[in-house]
Amino acid sequence: MRNVLKAETLEQKFPLLCVEKGCIVSKDADLTVAFEAELPELYTVTSAEYEAIHSSWIKAIKVLPNYSVVCKQDWFTKENYCPDLKTDEQSFLSKSYERHFNERPYLNHKCYLYLTKTTKERSRRKSDFNTLCRGFLLPKEISDKDTAAKFLEAVEQFERIVNDSGYVKLRRLGTDEITGTKDRPGLVEKYFSLSQEETAAVLEDICLEPGVMRIGDKRLCLHTLSDAEDLPGKVNTDMRYERMSTDRSDCRLSFAAPVGLLLSCNHIYSQYIFIDDAQEILQHMEKTSRNMLSLSKYSRSNAINQEWAEMYLDEAHTKGVLPVRCHCNVMAWAEDEEEFRRVKNDTGSQLAMMECTPRHNTIDTPVLYWAGIPGNAGDFPAEESFYTFLEQAVCLFTAETNYRSSPSPFGIRMADRQSGIPIHLDISDLPMKRGIITNRNKFILGPSGSGKSFFTNHLVRQYYEQGAHVLLVDTGNSYQGLCRMIHDRSNGEDGIYITYEEDDPIAFNPFYTDSGQFDVEKRESIKTLILTLWKREDESPKRSEEVALSGAVNAYLRKITEDKGLAPDFNGFYEFVRDDYRRMMEEKKVREKDFDIDGFLNVLEPFYRGGDYDFLLNSDKELDLTNKRFIVFELDNISGNKVLLPVVTLIIMETFISKMRKLKGIRKMILIEECWKALMSANMSEYIKYLFKTVRKYFGEAVVVTQEVDDIISSPVVKEAIINNSDCKILLDQRKYMNKFEHIQKLLGLTEKEKGQILSINQANHSGRFYREVWIGLGGTHSAVYATEVSEEEYLVFTTEESEKLEVRKLAEELDGNLELAIRRLAEKKREEQNQTSTPE
Incomplete structure (x- = not known):
């Protein structure tokens, strides 16, 4: 059989002419300005905030001139986490934490926005006049010199309106980011290789066979929303996400979230809005309505279509909404046949979650792929779009992204709630600089078994390794393992554990x-x-x-x-x-x-x-604790002693205040666990009040951990000092307090948004991973839920289970007191056991 298909070079068919002054110029003289968009983080946006984002998009799009195209392109690519292993600087536990997440798959998200100025003739072209189907390209000139200037002025207004919303941030892309350099691929190069990697991309053959499109080994499948009949009867800015909602709270996602981060495969979700002449559209609709009316006696369907056209016209004239054309498509890809079948089915099912009719389009894949080239939206086939209003079209925009790491050099490592990869989180310094909080103090609330000790161990370990002085007051031996680990690694110079025992009393x-x-x-x-x-x-x-x-x-x-x-x-x-x-x-x-x-x-x-x-x-012992960086006071054995407890707690406070005043420019933290009997005395209450109000002036932070809010409010002085002077509030699983959470909400001054986030904790945890979720709120304005997931080594150091602690201690004794070696061996043993249970026979 003779091959009738012709092979063409990409250079011959390439639709772009050049990039000048940051603008992409096509060979048909279309102008495009490209942006990278930064969206709000997943699971942190309320219904009212989604409506505000929706409103800002509408205001911005309305400033664009006629025959403009808004193309929002969301890239979701599967990647594996690459750990940061600095051999010299990182501790044993830090390395084990990074190795724990090695090669963990996740979905990376990048959002691009292209604003294109085309012409009336180009906006009406169909797929049979696409640049792919033409034998030659004749660049044309723009007759009106002011067209480009007016468009660029409108683009600047667009950018300002969106950025002023406070929810979405647009950053204009420069020439090198679009075209690429010798060392790094640009936006166009990434699109043709379907890759977001920053290393040099390898351009592969593009196969445009009917029904099958391939880029190298990647086979593409395309689902389109190109007809109003494929959409549900009603669209909204957001929807309720049932998996993380309860009877008393809502978790909200954008309407298009099912084809965003919730679709776990390589895909690009493209959203197009075409701004034509509104008067021409309405005149066309009037003409269509009259034609349908005249033909209504021949067919019932004509009468129904005439009625729909009239409703569209009534809506446009009475409410003054802007008629536009719209199109959305999900382009997913896979390399092997089995995965391709799964990807195709998953995409269809996610569209069905939006109550849309999944339309697997095999014929138009090459044309729609070609129109998706950055700057080539003018090549979009007009027959693939449908008429709607701007408000409804913007509802099809995705409005959230992955959790972002903080740019601050200081912080803690938490896990992303969606994909479980580590993110860097600063809950102390950067929020202070930005004015989100006025102090670094923290209040931690969580019932027994919610993972409090794991989170606090994880927190203080990272603070200590970043140079902070940490003083802990505990009543349950929660930090014994970590303290001994630090003591051994510092050769006894640090990691001071002070407790009361009959044969070795506290002194x-x-x-x-x-x-x-x-x-x-x-x-x-x-x-x-x-x-x-x-x-x-x-x-x-x-x-x-x-x-x-x-x-x-x-x-x-x-x-x-x-x-x-x-x-x-x-x-x-x-x-x-x-x-x-x-x-x-x-x-x-x-x-x-x-x-x-x-x-x-x-x-x-x-x-x-x-x-x-x-x-x-x-x-x-001649021990001065001022220069010791990690100190634990264990008060469990003297918590009921009316003589010892006040004296010991007074010495503790004196120790920390001495650190506070003497250690200039060094971060200091005091963490007080469940020791409320010590805080109820008048002297200690005054100390706590003084501490929480002044510690910020000495580059310090005070942290209180409790199971019950009532423990704190039983002392008015402590309540005023702790809750009112802790701008960072951290809550763990509150399902035990579901029926009385309104009481907690009122005491802590939580908003409805924060309440919804807190009650979603641990509602939809990944079955293949062991972790506990934790809510962190900063200043009443910034909040999110994160995961506390640790390595096997960290688990064995942090655990409060008596049997596990005894197992570690026994093995360490057999190894001449080498705790680190004992933990390494036990962790390896546990990993082997998990691999055996997870591997099918």
Whole structure:
């Protein structure tokens, strides 16, 4: 059989002439300006915001002149995540985190917008006059010199209107981005290779056989929306996404989202709007209506069509809406036959989700592909479009994209909710610079089992590795594994774990400093500590007692500063007051009613040598915590002790405040877990209030973690300090509190949008991955749900399950205390077990 098809070169049929001053000029003198569009993130847009986006598109399109074409082209290409493994800088856990996501597939999204100025004759051309079907191309000249200038002026107005909406950002593409350079492919080159890779694209043969179109090994299938009959009876700006909605909340997506990120295959979704002369369209409709009326007695269908035409005209005249032509198509591709069949079926089913009639178009694929070339919208065949109004046409635009990484150098790694790949998220510095938040404080709320400890471990680990000083107050051994890992890797210099045990009780020395110097802050903290030991919460000291205590502390500090051989501790202070300071008081003739020194010593005796708590303030370890970067205070064993708990919490606060004031330009974080008994005292409440209000001035942040909001509001001072001074709120799965979430919403001041996002947490988790979702809200204006997914190694370090912790500890003991090696082996063992269970026999 003889091959009757002719092979042509791309150069002969190429429809573009040049790119000048950032404008694409076709060989028919059509002008096109190309933009890259940045859309809002998926699952973060409400119904009202979708309507605002829709309104901004309409306002912008209306400024374009007649015979303009708006082509919005959304690229969705399958890619694999490439981990960032910096061998020298990254820690063991950071590397394991990156390797965990290695080669994970995801759908990359790029959105381009082409605004084309064509002519009346070109806009009416059909597919039989396409540049593919013509033997020669004759460039024509633009007769009116002002045409280009007016069009470019309208384009600038278009860009300004869209960018001012605050939801969509347009960035005009330059010449190099359109044509490409020697090192990087341009937009046109990427289109002809159907690839978004930044490496040099290889142009392959294009096969335009009837019913089959191929670009290299990629076989294309095309589904079109080119007839009003294929559309549902009603279109909207957005729709309810049932998988992430509940009876009490809505998750909204754009009307065209099913053929956007929800269609998990390589595809391009193209949306065209053709702006013709509105008066001509209406006149044409009037003529059609009269013809149908005259023929209505011969056919019932003519009468129905006449009625539809009249309704269209009535709508146009009464509401003043703009009549336009519209077309949408989904061009998907695959390489092997089995995948191609699946892609074709998936595309059809996603169109059916939009209540559209899936129309698999095999004949017009080459022509529509050719019209999709950037700058070649003037070649679009007119018969593939249908008449509608601008409002309805814009409803077919996709309006969301993937989660974006923050440009900030500092941040944490969370996983994308849709595809599960890591994204870089700054919830501290960049929001402060942009004025979204006024402080870095965080409030974390999540019931038991919601993944709180995993998220907080993940958070503080990354803060520590980026140079922050982290101080943790815990009551459940949640950070024991991470602290020991840091302790081992720093050879004992960091990762300080302080807890109370019978054979190794918690011990401090408030009188010890590395420098031997005592500044005002240190003196005041020692006075506050002794005052707490001396007086009950409901007992206020007299002025004379405060003066006497201040004199005793200052005199003792002078003595130990002058006598370098004297080891400072609480025992020494007690003996100094008992002997030296007593003589000083007698010399000054201080009356007993002004300062009862015997009563003072009697109250402090339990903390002196031989007393019940003589271990507490007489540590001989000479440990100054100011320069230790990772410290955990575990208070579980003393949470019910009315004597130890207030003292220990006071020392904790003094430690952090010392860091706050002394460490200039260094990030500091204090994270307080479920230790509300310690926060209920008057002294601690005042400390917390002071801390949350002033920590931002010292490049610090305070974080509180709790299971119940009621724990916080039971103390009015703490409620005011924590909730009102935490601009970053983090909530985990709240399904346990579904029936009383309105109470939580009111307490935290959450909007309806934020409520909908929070109640969608863990509603549609991927069955093949283990993770927990978390909602992060910043300043009441920016919020989204992210996934906390960690590697097997991180899981074993962060886990709070007793059996798993014992397994890690036992193996580490067998390996001479090498915790990291034990975790590596257990993680590898778990991965092998998972592979065996997932591999079919």
